[in-house]
Amino acid sequence: MKATGIVRRIDDLGRVVIPKEIRRTMRIREGDPLEIYTNPDGEVIFKKYSPINELSDGALQAAEVISKLGGAPAVIFDKDHVVAVSGVSKKEYSQRRLSPALEDMLEKRSSYEYTDGTDIFRPVEGVQNHALTIFPIISGGDISGAVAFMASGDNEYVTENQTMLCKAAAMFLGKQIEQ
Numbered sequence: 001m002k003a004t005g006i007v008r009r010i011d012d013l014g015r016v017v018i019p020k021e022i023r024r025t026m027r028i029r030e031g032d033p034l035e036i037y038t039n040p041d042g043e044v045i046f047k048k049y050s051p052i053n054e055l056s057d058g059a060l061q062a063a064e065v066i067s068k069l070g071g072a073p074a075v076i077f078d079k080d081h082v083v084a085v086s087g088v089s090k091k092e093y094s095q096r097r098l099s100p101a102l103e104d105m106l107e108k109r110s111s112y113e114y115t116d117g118t119d120i121f122r123p124v125e126g127v128q129n130h131a132l133t134i135f136p137i138i139s140g141g142d143i144s145g146a147v148a149f150m151a152s153g154d155n156e157y158v159t160e161n162q163t164m165l166c167k168a169a170a171m172f173l174g175k176q177i178e179q
Contacts, residue, residue: 018046027080027097051177052078052137052145058176059084062169066147070162072132073152075124076173078145079106082124088150097125102134106143111135111167113158114151123148132158135170139177147173 008016018028026048028034033049052059059076063086067074073087077098085093098106102123105112112121112134120130123146132149147170149162 032079048080050078050080050083050145051139052076052083052173055173055176056083059173060086062147062173063087066149066165066169070149070159070165072162073129073150074166074169075148075150076137076145076169077102077123077148079103079143083145088129088152092127093124096127099123099125102146105134106136106146109136109138109143113163115157117157133163133166135167137170137173137177139174144174144177146170 004019004022006019006022008019010016022028028048034046035049037045037047039045063074063076063084067087073085075082075088075093076084080098082093082096082098099122101121105121112131114121114130114132121134122128123131123134129150129152132151134146134148136143137145137147147166149158149166
């Protein structure tokens with residue numbers, strides 16, 4: 001655990017303000033759920049809650065299935081990081097952050113399809129592969145993450161099959177989170 005040197009007091013309602021610098025660095029936005037942990041040493045730890053991470057095994061299985069059926073690498077994101085990958089090196093994508101462009105797309109609840117070769121979209125910071133298609137995972141009316149097919153050597157443009165698989169996986173994961 002890393003000390004920040006910032007000290008805050010708890011107000012009369014039991015609230016404490018998380019400084020803006022920390023919220024920005026950790027990508028904590030207004031309304032984001034935080035999980036609270038304690039340990040015997042008296043530490044209280046706040047961790048961003050990710051419903052997709054709760055389904056990490058299911059997300060990995062979904063990525064593996066759609067990757068095999070769609071013939072392209074599949075990536076599943078929560079609102080901040082890559083959660084599951086199939087069909088491509090896990091090391092390359094593991095725990096990478098979403099690009100600001102993908103964060104913006106998710107806030108707008110829009111999807112993406114690479115069809116004409118002009119509008120290249122890179123959803124993962126530090127990864128050069130572009131997306132073929134992306135669909136947001138919506139559960140209970142809230143955005144929880146996204147499902148994407150990524151380009152590789154064999155596939156440059158999205159197919160109708162990949163679009164449908166990506167959309168189905170996003171809808172399936174959204175339903176799983178609601179349960």
